[in-house]
Amino acid sequence: MDAVPLLRISRPHRLSEEVGAVLEKHIRSGEFGPGEKLPAEARLAEQFAVSRAVVREAIARLKADGLLESRQGSGVYVAQCLGAGVFRMAAGVRGEAHPIEDIFELRLIIEVAAAERAALRRTPADVEAIEAALARMDEAVALSADGVRADDDFHCAIASASGNPLIGRFVAFVSHEFSASRAPTWSREGIVRGLAGAAQDEHRAVHAAIVAGDPAAARRAARQHLLRAARRLGVVLAAPPGARGEDMDEETS
Amino acid sequence: MDAVPLLRISRPHRLSEEVGAVLEKHIRSGEFGPGEKLPAEARLAEQFAVSRAVVREAIARLKADGLLESRQGSGVYVAQCLGAGVFRMAAGVRGEAHPIEDIFELRLIIEVAAAERAALRRTPADVEAIEAALARMDEAVALSADGVRADDDFHCAIASASGNPLIGRFVAFVSHEFSASRAPTWSREGIVRGLAGAAQDEHRAVHAAIVAGDPAAARRAARQHLLRAARRLGVVLAAPPGARGEDMDEETS
DNA sequence: TTATATTTGTCCGTATGTATA
């Protein structure tokens, strides 16, 4: 019976998010330069016509994003280096998403390198985790169940086996951004059409190379898996590097 | 005149940060599973012996980090995928920093690939930006001034020339985390000792390869620059991949 | 469908510790 909530233009849902978005815009546009002091919370509150609690929550988010710093008794200041220490897929909170090709290329770069290093440094525990994910995907294929989660875990386990926690965490980060697009492979139709089975064959090749401790084979297997996964998804990678065999890295210094 | 506030949680500086750190620990340890509902704000407030505003600010930070979601009238819930969309160098706010070797290895992986793609896809504007940074570093060497910023910009310009905005933004992110450790090269002693000059020679090699459109040469030059930069900093990379020439990527399918 | 309780979102007022002039 209430009137339609159309008139709340600047109020999608969260007031603090609105304030935060406006402040972020002002900061990124340089209106508030690095190191510069923001107006007092009370000032901002009356300027935005909201309470100080709302302003404080907006500031809390921007502090978490590394855009602001607050010093008690002094004020709130813009960070010298915006967003240091934080990397977001979508630049702004409401930023546009990156095209799937770009995400895929980044995955290719980092995961191929991760597989190579996993072949060199894997521990028995790493191999165990990789094989556990592999087994769960086998189950998923047999039962026509969802194997996206296990697929994610497989790639993350390999990255973790690289021995570099940063690589492990970054692959986990990128992998999740990608997992939605990986769903078709594990849909019932995907499994019936043999997409999941093909992916499993490629997974096994990567696993074998890592267990064998062959970094070159691990690179090839990981690369082939990702390229074929791209084809299964209909993703065309711009100017596939290495296509003409120029992906050699080192001439022994 | 009041009694000492000993019974509170440890109170180094920010109360909301303390609460946020404790909550984050509980979430990441799985004590609060994905999708699970947290106790009400009022409940948490009395449990931590703080006001609700403090709890709300802590929750605001965790929401910004993608660990929590709040629904008005319902409650606060743990995100299904923790930290989706956000990558931090230091996992928690109080998390330990990653060793310089790990950061360096990730840089090596991503920047070598970026240089290769820059050689394939660079635009005239990209080349302009790269050369501008190069010129500013020349100035810095001549004047014994600080060239860290220009050095940062050089690497970021190359990554941007890769044509993949994701790579550009990620290199900018990693590069900044690293720039502090790069300072010695551009200190007055570093310049006098010729460290900066050596780095410039390597920079020029990368630039030449990119301008020439030679991806393999770009890879080699970028790799050599980063490896030598590591040696200048005294960083030893564990099991340098490609040292035995096994970094080939593709056998043309 | 209606009514009620719960919970988050928002606002106000106040007190305290800190930094700065």
Place this chain on the structure above:
DNA sequence: CTATACATACGGACAAATATA
């Protein structure tokens, strides 16, 4: 040292959305 400005923290209160009976 004093005074002012400010962030931090506390408590109470109501509105709005949700969940439940």
